[in-house]
Amino acid sequence: EDQVTQSPEALRLQEGESSSLNCSYTVSGLRGLFWYRQDPGKGPEFLFTLYSAGEEKEKERLKATLTKKESFLHITAPKPEDSATYLCAVQGTGGFKTIFGAGTRLFVKA
């Protein structure tokens, strides 16, 4: 059964304090691993799709990396506006069904 585990559940950072969020997954054939940002009361906002081990993608202060078992979302010099819940999800090769992790709630204090 496909599974996604995110850690930590919550992360509190000072502005400028870089850190990483972890997403461990098991899937029978990976079609794609997704990272999303979700603000309270809103739908998830797409950040990245990663397809194969060794792949990296960057967007502003965010960088996502992928291995065969986990993905990391690195946040460099975060700002308060980066505060949100970050969701990781995997899609197996069996179809388009996508399974989400529980998310990491990030709080960045000025």
Add this chain to the structure above:
Amino acid sequence: GAVVSQHPSWVICKSGTSVKIECRSLDFQATTMFWYRQFPKQSLMLMATSNEGSKATYEQGVEKDKFLINHASLTLSTLTVTSAHPEDSSFYICSVPGQGFSGNTIYFGEGSWLTVV
């Protein structure tokens, strides 16, 4: 602009009544759409896969007679919560798989807040 539109954004209904939520794919046709449910401070839980032209596929534990899904066309899927009860109050989100600039992606609707009183 938005790729997936969901309506209504929020709805309050009385216990025992039914509520319909619409999910529209704006920029492309979608033979498959997904319905998720999210409780406060929890992640998205997949409820069902909506298939155009055939029956929806429900996840384990989701009552298909309570959560009716109709994929009426290649751009529209509806979720009807029948005989709603307060415990059905939640955030319901639809999604559509597609192709973004960076490859495969999943587009989400804005979500619909349901409150059953």
